[in-house]
Amino acid sequence: MSAPSEAERPAGQFVCTVDEVGLKRALRVEIDGYAVAVVKDSEGNLYAIGDACSHGEISLSEGDVEGRTIECWAHGSSFDLRTGEPLTLPAYEPVPVFDLTVDGPDVYVDVKNILNGVAAPELEA
Ligand code: FES
Secondary structure, eight states: OOOOOTTTSOSSEEEEEGGGSOTTEEEEEEETTEEEEEEEOTTSOEEEEESSOSSSSOOGGGSEEETTEEEOTTTOOEEETTTOOBSSSSOOSOOOEEEEEEETTEEEEEEEEETTOOOOOOOOO
């Protein structure tokens, strides 16, 4: 069997397999020098968000996943994984939510396709 052609492959980059992210866990990956948290919620749905809390430079992938939210361990702000919006203070600005595609066992994230309109990350050339 041959590798999928460019046209058949999902947009973005391969980042991990579905099984590499545990239920209610997050995996930090880097795409062109930009850190992304791939998060699996309590129902097994996957999301890709910027891996930096909007309140400070804390890695959200180190936080707790509850339902469809992830909580920053530093000061407790909780972010909606679908919208990137903070649900609790002290964070008041959203984090970017990226297009994520599951293709069989593989997970692809397109950091150039931001679903919630948050400013694009600076990527390494
Ligand atoms: S650094 Fe995340 S809530 Fe303060």
